[in-house]
Amino acid sequence: MRRKSAVSLSSIILSMTLLFTGCSSANNDKAKEASSKPKEIVIGNIGAMTGSSAVLGRAQSQGVDLAVKEINENGGILGAKVKVVNRDDGADPTKSKTFMEELVDKEKVEYVVGPTNSTPAAASMAYLQQNKIISILPIATSTQLISPNNPYAFRLLPSNEIQAKAIVKIAVEEKFKRIALVADTSALGTDGMSVMEEAMKSHGVTPAAKVTYKADDSDMTPVAQKIKDAKADVALFWTLGADGAKIVRALERVDYIKDLEIIGYTGLNMPNFNELAGPGAEKVNTVTPGSWALDPGKTELTGKYWDMYQKVVSEYGEKAKRDTSASMIASGYDAVYLLKWAIEKAGTTDSDKVKAVLETDIKDFDSVYVKSYAFSKDSHEGFPVDELFKVKIGEMAYDEIYKKAD
């Protein structure tokens, strides 16, 4: 018995030693490479290219491919060609983690774009941090992904936290008095409820009601009744589309929709929301990146965003054909250009130096997704709170671009 445990203990120590030496040698190699001029820069692109989240993974890939094509046609990064290694994790965290290890150990990627989904990202993040690999998250929105634990991760899309801050800010600025918070009891909803509450606190407002329900429940009348009982004038919806639509219908049943304005986070948005929610959809808004929303009365986006949109359409076709979101493609496209810009500005591929550039000089980067990313030493959340605009959920100008609310 004693002997056995001694043996196993020593074998653990041995394997740990191997692990650490393995790591450190990898870092040494990298440091050596970084100092000289790179011959090739390898970027891993990972996300759900198949399965129910495929539209996200494909949008990211389309953006990445488009950017890499342009960059290589124009001399690469620091004179080196960019090579992309694609992996499809099917939104499965276990697969994602395995692929990430393979990308780092075998494919020797130096930067990663993705994963697209939050759970795979959470599962594979640690390995990237251990290996000091900068990862740009163009799609995943779960709040926890960006934290001091993941110093090499940067996010482009508005995270749940940013969205919560934005919808609360809009409600407060529009002088609503009685704010009801609505969320389901899933992990997503609970996270949403707590970020909305925090945002409320920072504005010094208390919610008129906090209403929770079980996701996918068939009867939403109690939710509507609680909003009505609280005499809310605005309800902030942290709900998924179908549930949100059911609540809107229930609000109509209890005769309260006319007295209420609804602002939901982006998860509320779905293509046939109006049809599902019925006439009450009139009163429902969501938020969207301002640069990718049409100003009232306009038919085109402004300047470089419109150019990017045209580029997406000419490369991948209209929305009906490509199925992916143009603004998400822009985010994926930005991810690669951010790396190019930061590497060239740092003059090296060394991840700490590139990271420092992203944290300090981000104002100089010219984005096609937002006006300006908000990275700093303290926060790797790229999306600025005040670039989220309220839009009517039914007001799509093109298949995918909203009109800003008046």
Added chain:
Amino acid sequence: MQEIVTALANGSIYALMALAIGIIYSTTQIINFAHGSVIMIGAMSSYWLLSFAQMNFITAMLLAVLINIVLSIVIYKVSVEKLGDLTNNSRWIVTLFGAGIIIDNTARILFGTEPKAYPYLFDGKVIPIFGSKIMVHEIMMILVAVVIGIVYQIVIQKTNFGRAVRAVSFRPDTSRLMGIRSNHIVLICFAISGAVAAISGALIAPITFASYTMTYSIGIKAFAAALIGGLGNTKGAFIGGISLGLIEEIANMVVPGGLKDAISFLIMIIVIIVLPGGILSAKLFNKGELNAEKV
């Protein structure tokens, strides 16, 4: 008032689902875990027939019923009949769960992931009763369920087929000695259950929206309703379904939304522990060896 109608309407759907589960249970002693998926196919197929083939409601419903009957027969042939004697094996748990998953995924591929707005009966007309807005659709949910329950009860009690169903559910081998082909009876029960599922689907889909996941949460509740009332028992299905509807509505008023199901299932567990044969076994049918009335 509105709460009561909602409770009764939801309860009626649970009852219809419990009834359909009971129809199969009574002759086979198995629980059709694929039932939720069959309901979903009923709703999805009638939705597509209504909106794309532009059929009128009755034709679409009849076709959906037919599709569901065929689907149920296939489920029986593939994942039940092949297993042989069901008394000594529980492989049906896996095959029926598996069938459900296969149906759900096929529906996802065929119909997409996006929920669809399924039309209410009578265009969602609302009538005011005692100052509350009551939907005609909800009243129809209750009526249709009650009518199906009564018709089924009459068939089971008064017809040759009904006698045979009860016989097979009690003594399958002896029934065969009467010249009853037990496996035909079981097959017909699967078909009836499929037809009832199509109707349940059309009644519930306007509320849950039509999607491949539409019965994920109510499906479990149907099993709960069936168990609360007593499995394989028409009256029990209705008592179980309606009580579950009422319990939920009361729970809704007292506890925060997310806890409602926990309360309902807590009550279900208590009922099952105290009255293993369901509420109906409490006083009426516990003479001697005959624990619960079959069918």
Added chain:
Amino acid sequence: MLQVENLTIGYGKTEVVHNISFHVQKGEIITILGANGAGKSTILNTIVGLHQAKDGSIRFQGKEISKARPDQLVKQGIRLVPEGRQIFPQHTVLENILLGAYIEKNANKIDSRLQSIFERFPRLEERKNQMGGTLSGGEQQMLAIARALMTDPTLLILDEPSLGLAPIIVGEVFDLLKQISSSGVTVLLVEQMANSALKISDRAYVLETGRIVLEGKGEEIRNNSDIAKAYLGSI
């Protein structure tokens, strides 16, 4: 009428009945005697199609029936009154009888047979709306037989009709079988109650652990107390 040849029956790997042969002629009453576990019920269940034989043949009116389903055999005129009566306790008496006529689609035939059943069993008519489960043992046995008669069988098979009944009732049951037999129905029964059964039997077979060890006229076997003691215990 019924010809059983070299019949071997088993459950899984265990053989219960080994290579037996016997026959029943039209109009006869035949008894198969044997102790518990001798394989009597297995043989009957195999004849009526509830169980499949491993080997051997069963012919009924010249046709091979060893692969037939129970419902096909009911149509051909073979009915089994199972051991323990197996009436449907939660069907009414009338429903039990009607279930017996399940394969008969002609309503007139059902009506007239029902009439003659009620003439023969007035007690069942009195209780026709009672649940089957509320009848006494003897009445249940009558019901089980009545149920089998609803298709006018040519061969009536009974599995231990005397089981669990009071002696006086047993007498009634066997009188009834005698009556049924004289109305032209061939009867095959298995019994442990050898004495009463042999009294009405034309011929009898003695079965021991799956083998037929003796065959003879009913009276002969009844009178041969040595044989009876050896194979059947007390009579």
